[in-house]
Amino acid sequence: DAGVTQSPTHLIKTRGQHVTLRCSPISGHKSVSWYQQVLGQGPQFIFQYYEKEERGRGNFPDRFSARQFPNYSSELNVNALLLGDSALYLCASSWGTGSYEQYFGPGTRLTVT
Amino acid sequence: AQSVTQLDSQVPVFEEAPVELRCNYSSSVSVYLFWYVQYPNQGLQLLLKYLSGSTLVKGINGFEAEFNKSQTSFHLRKPSVHISDTAEYFCAVTSPYQGAQKLVFGQGTRLTINP
Numbered sequence: 001d002a003g004v005t006q007s008p009t010h011l012i013k014t015r016g017q018h019v020t021l022r023c024s025p026i027s028g029h030k031s032v033s034w035y036q037q038v039l040g041q042g043p044q045f046i047f048q049y050y051e052k053e054e055r056g057r058g059n060f061p062d063r064f065s066a067r068q069f070p071n072y073s074s075e076l077n078v079n080a081l082l083l084g085d086s087a088l089y090l091c092a093s094s095w096g097t098g099s100y101e102q103y104f105g106p107g108t109r110l111t112v113t
Numbered sequence: 114a115q116s117v118t119q120l121d122s123q124v125p126v127f128e129e130a131p132v133e134l135r136c137n138y139s140s141s142v143s144v145y146l147f148w149y150v151q152y153p154n155q156g157l158q159l160l161l162k163y164l165s166g167s168t169l170v171k172g173i174n175g176f177e178a179e180f181n182k183s184q185t186s187f188h189l190r191k192p193s194v195h196i197s198d199t200a201e202y203f204c205a206v207t208s209p210y211q212g213a214q215k216l217v218f219g220q221g222t223r224l225t226i227n228p
Contacts, residue, residue: 004156033214042117042203042218043157056213090156092216100145100164100207100214104157 002027004093004105012111013081021076021108025093031055032074033102034066035090043090049074050097078110086112115140115206119219126194127227134189134222136204146187147205147216148178157203163187174198199226 005024013019025032031050035043045058049068063079072093078085088109092102120135138144145164149157161172168180178189187204201223205216 031214033216035216040221042205042220043216045213045215045217048213048215056211056215058215092157094214097214100209101147101159101162102214102216103159104149106156 004091004103006089006091006105006108008108009106010109010111012113014113015081015083017081019078019081019110021078021089021091021110022073023076023091023093023105024073025091026103028095029093029103030072030096031094031099032068032072033092033094034074034076035092035104036060037088037090037107039087046076055097081112083112086110115144115208115211115217117204117206117217117219119202119204119222121222122220123223123225125225125227128196129193131192132190132194132198132224134202134204134224136187136189136219138185138187138204138206140185140206140208142208142210144206144208146178146180147207148172148176148187148189149203149205149218150174151201151203151221153200160189160202194224194226196226196228198224200224 033048034046037043047066048056052068088107091105116139148160163180204219
């Protein structure tokens with residue numbers, strides 16, 4: 001079975017631009033979470049979505065938004081990019097709200113110049 | 114709210130030596146605990162988890178961890194390491210009482226295996 005997939009693998013954006021990152025969960029998984037990992041630090045929780053509804057949000061500004069589609073894939077959107085948004089963005093999926101094992105994708109490396 | 118402290122940012126060991134990576138957590142409610150490994154330029158791979166039951170948990174690649182509630186610790190151990198174990202290791206905590214399935218991670222421990 002395919003694991004969690006993310007696209008693109010890498011991208012470079014300029015300050016002030018907008019970016020959309022995509023994630024496809026493991027088949028059968030209905031929950032998707034997003035994490036930001038700045039170089040040299042542990043991942044930080046951004047969002048969790050389950051059955052297309054937001055179930056949790058971390059301490060991130062409103063420039064960050066996300067959504068989940070009927071096929072359980074998800075998009076993370078970041079507006080008005082700042083240099084500090086440069087990071088590895090990780091997507092994780094799990095069966096549902098009763099499952100606490102999260103399976104991570106390879107991540108999208110975002111560089112803001 | 115939960116927090117995780119990984120007591121060592123870097124741990125160098127020789128191949129075939131034992132290793133322990135230390136993790137302490139803070140929480141006012143019951144927690145679930147995890148160890149993840151991250152190889153260079155990759156995502157996170159689940160090594161092992163503690164949800165309930167036996168406090169000694171065995172994971173993949175010969176790793177094990179012991180949950181100690183009184184000391185709020187969840188240290189990771191391996192009796193004999195290999196070069197391929199070189200990676201970043203993250204301890205994480207979550208709680209079934211917080212609503213979202215939010216994992217709180219430590220800062221990571223870089224394990225370097227020397228031949």
